[in-house]
Amino acid sequence: MKLIRTFEITADEFYDYLEAQLLEEISKTTKKNVKKSVIKSGYSYENKDARSKIMIDQYVRGQIYQSTVKSATSFVRVCYETQETKEGLKISFEQFMSGEEKLPQKNVLYRTWHNWITFGRMSHVLYDMRDDIIKIRNGEKLQKSSIQPETHKRLKKFLTKKFEEQDHQ
Secondary structure, eight states: OEEEEEESOOHHHHHHHHHHHHHHHHHHHHSOOOOGGGOSTTOEEEETTTTEEEEEEEEETTTEEEEEEEESSOEEEEEEEEEEETTEEEEEEEEEETTGGGGGGSOHHHHHHHHHHHHHHHHHHHHHHHHHHHHHHTTOOOOOOOOOGGGOHHHHHHHHHHHHHHHHO
C-alpha cells in the first residue's frame, strides 16, 4: 500500500529525525552505540527480542530510505521516498507485508477492512513523524513511547510472582 503526503518540513529535518530514530532503535536492540555513518544501504542488525533481522535495502539521504524486517514467519518492507516541492516535503510512504499478495483472493469485506486498517496505521505513522519533527523544530522535548508491560522489568517481576502464587494455591 502506498500513501503520499506533503508536509511543511524540510528533507534535512525528515532525515535527521529518521536517522535519530534508527540510531536509537539500533542501540536499544543491539546494546551497541553506533554512529550515523552506519546508516547506509546494506547495513543490517538483529532484534533478538523480536527474533527478526532488519536490513537497510536502500538509503540515499534526501531521497530514499527502504528497509526490510524479516522474521522466521514473515517480512515487512517499508520505503520512504522524498521530494522537495514548493508546498513542502512530498513523502511517498510504501509498505508491503508478506501475505498481502493473497489479498485479492479474499472477499471484498476482508480486503476493505484490511486496507482501511493499514491505511490508518500508515497515516498515523506519517503524521506522528511530522508532529515530532515540528516539536523538535520548536525546541520541545519528545515524549518517550509508553513502556510495554512485558518489557517493564518491575511489572514483569510482579506479575511473575503473582502467577506463581496463584499456581501454588
